[in-house]
Amino acid sequence: MSRTVTVGMCSIVALAASAAAAISDPLPPTTTYRQLPTMPFSRAMEIDSTQKPQVMERQRTMLDARYDLSDQPMDGVMMSGGRRAVQDGVRVRLPEGQTWDSLAAMTPQEIRDGDLLPDGFKPLPHVKQANSGQIFPQFVIDEINAQEDRDLTRFDADFDLPDHVLPEFPPPIFLTTHTHLGDVSRGELLTIKNHYEIMNGILTPVQMEGLRILLTPFPQEEFNQTEDRKTAEQHRGIACLDCHSNFNTNAGFHHTPDVRPQAARFRLDSPSLRGMFNQQIHGSKRSLRSIEDFTEFEQHTAYFNGDHVSAARKGEHIPDRSHKVAFMAQMQNIIDFPPAPKLDPMGRLDPDLATEQELLGEQVFMGKGQCAACHIPVESFMDHQMHDLKLERFYAPGEVVNDFVLLPDGPIKTFTLRGIKDTPPYMHDGRLMTLADTVEFFNLVLRTQLTQDEKDALVAYMLTL
Amino acid sequence: MRAAALALAFAALPALGFAQIGNPGFMAPDTRFDAQGMPEPNQPNANDILFAQLVAEGGMAEVALAELAVERAGAEAVTDFASRMIEDHSAANDELAGLAEASGIPLPDGLNAEHQAMRDRLEGMEGAEFDLAYMRGQIVDHQKTTQLLMWEITAGQDADLQRFAAATLPTILDHLRAAQGIVADLTTDRVAEAAPAADGN
Numbered sequence: 001m002s003r004t005v006t007v008g009m010c011s012i013v014a015l016a017a018s019a020a021a022a023i024s025d026p027l028p029p030t031t032t033y034r035q036l037p038t039m040p041f042s043r044a045m046e047i048d049s050t051q052k053p054q055v056m057e058r059q060r061t062m063l064d065a066r067y068d069l070s071d072q073p074m075d076g077v078m079m080s081g082g083r084r085a086v087q088d089g090v091r092v093r094l095p096e097g098q099t100w101d102s103l104a105a106m107t108p109q110e111i112r113d114g115d116l117l118p119d120g121f122k123p124l125p126h127v128k129q130a131n132s133g134q135i136f137p138q139f140v141i142d143e144i145n146a147q148e149d150r151d152l153t154r155f156d157a158d159f160d161l162p163d164h165v166l167p168e169f170p171p172p173i174f175l176t177t178h179t180h181l182g183d184v185s186r187g188e189l190l191t192i193k194n195h196y197e198i199m200n201g202i203l204t205p206v207q208m209e210g211l212r213i214l215l216t217p218f219p220q221e222e223f224n225q226t227e228d229r230k231t232a233e234q235h236r237g238i239a240c241l242d243c244h245s246n247f248n249t250n251a252g253f254h255h256t257p258d259v260r261p262q263a264a265r266f267r268l269d270s271p272s273l274r275g276m277f278n279q280q281i282h283g284s285k286r287s288l289r290s291i292e293d294f295t296e297f298e299q300h301t302a303y304f305n306g307d308h309v310s311a312a313r314k315g316e317h318i319p320d321r322s323h324k325v326a327f328m329a330q331m332q333n334i335i336d337f338p339p340a341p342k343l344d345p346m347g348r349l350d351p352d353l354a355t356e357q358e359l360l361g362e363q364v365f366m367g368k369g370q371c372a373a374c375h376i377p378v379e380s381f382m383d384h385q386m387h388d389l390k391l392e393r394f395y396a397p398g399e400v401v402n403d404f405v406l407l408p409d410g411p412i413k414t415f416t417l418r419g420i421k422d423t424p425p426y427m428h429d430g431r432l433m434t435l436a437d438t439v440e441f442f443n444l445v446l447r448t449q450l451t452q453d454e455k456d457a458l459v460a461y462m463l464t465l
Numbered sequence: 466m467r468a469a470a471l472a473l474a475f476a477a478l479p480a481l482g483f484a485q486i487g488n489p490g491f492m493a494p495d496t497r498f499d500a501q502g503m504p505e506p507n508q509p510n511a512n513d514i515l516f517a518q519l520v521a522e523g524g525m526a527e528v529a530l531a532e533l534a535v536e537r538a539g540a541e542a543v544t545d546f547a548s549r550m551i552e553d554h555s556a557a558n559d560e561l562a563g564l565a566e567a568s569g570i571p572l573p574d575g576l577n578a579e580h581q582a583m584r585d586r587l588e589g590m591e592g593a594e595f596d597l598a599y600m601r602g603q604i605v606d607h608q609k610t611t612q613l614l615m616w617e618i619t620a621g622q623d624a625d626l627q628r629f630a631a632a633t634l635p636t637i638l639d640h641l642r643a644a645q646g647i648v649a650d651l652t653t654d655r656v657a658e659a660a661p662a663a664d665g666n
Binding site: 024025027028030031035037038039040041043044046047048049050051054055058128129130131227228261262263264396397398399400403405 | 485486487488489490491492493494496498500501502503512515519579609612613615616618619620631634635637638639
């Protein structure tokens, strides 16, 4: 009725809108919501396990086509804890017949039309898009299992990148409250089993209680007690610091909570929590305004599914805002960046301590490279903004890779560059393996036409941060 | 062209064993699987069936509305767009019909209420008024189709339909971009026409 009554009375626009509202069906519910399992658990596990070799093979083929993942450590450059070497060189593979300079000389349109953007610059797929969820490197699984008898192995998918392109493990811990002590981790991974012994005498009671909750597993997502899980046993769950090992990252990854349908959810590489005290917006897309907000929401919306409905079913934990959340936040807020002895209080290189090459790198960073427009030295190399790098200028979106749809990233939060050598792989989804890769990426995206000397200097500079 | 190339690329995948891989937890208990744990072909789940029906309805409407547009549109860009819709969506509709038949999915044979109403409304318009109403409808339809195709890629289990969804997606995104561009041009033109001569004031 209302359809016919409005005819002739409204503008075309209003008419189109009201008519559509009156009669069109919504898209199917599972475009937004997670469906409940229909297959008996034991059968689903059997099928998932049978598929697993194929799933891993498919991922390996994709990765090998994109990157050179060989072990090429940089001469004499270690991560802050001295446990793993920093990897050298550009690892993204070039398309046939191109060089980095030939690409940089083209317009975005030419690269897009010629289908010439290196695949390694495009969004990186999760190992198993449909199943989704958290995937941990084997060394993390082994250590947590050894300490806590809690097994994070999934029967449907494994971690996909080799250990040497990942952050060192266990990472060192630096505290804003005890810079004089340096790394206080004792070379251990903090867990619910050992944290008290390691941290008593250094933390306040409030911080200690925050740490305890950050290390307490709660059932969520693929690690829970229902048939909607991907572990053989009914699982005790996941702790915050399972991913943010020692408040840094272990490169465990996940899916963005912010996008549906499932095929469009992009991969998320776990960020480090070092320096959170200075960061004003949290999450690559959610722009949550405080560490308290992030902590509270993470804990009770199934961590990264953006799905309070499923979380409620699997055992959501709603921490009390004025006590537990505040304690967890206070603990996170004393985690410092690793020391950067060559930086002065303004975040600039001390010319007495820095090499010629590092100083040239800083000059490029502040000038021709435009990096400092977003990575502001005195603000811990962030700007508390989200920026749209508009990578889709260089490629046609919509291609499907391993069940994942490559779509424009849209605005993403600027990441800090402090301690950057400690946190590969890079970008929100971990699509770039080395700092040299990030330099080629930004050189193309920002069209800065850097020379090889300038690129090398930028890498050398970033190693000092 | 691009869609055709992609369709070819995807057709080659099953040989390598790289079909879409869904979440078996969400599949029906009577699904038959092959030795690698992949659903055997032509076993649509409820999502595949709904997908095929919704996309078939949408595709049919694309052609019907575009035929109207070829007759009534004022701007050349709109006529060109409509011709492209007839060509691309007729091809996709035929392909979908073949896949649906192979999987025993019945498809609708007429416009749904939403698109019937849209056609009735458009039949009362012509020229610039028609152009804008048609093109704005095209944006919404292509937005919905985009999300539907992406939904099928992980929610379906009929590999042929999933490959169809993946191969069609770039074309639909391209249509959407084109439609947005045309609407932007049409509305700018209108503003330009309505504006008084630029003699300063």
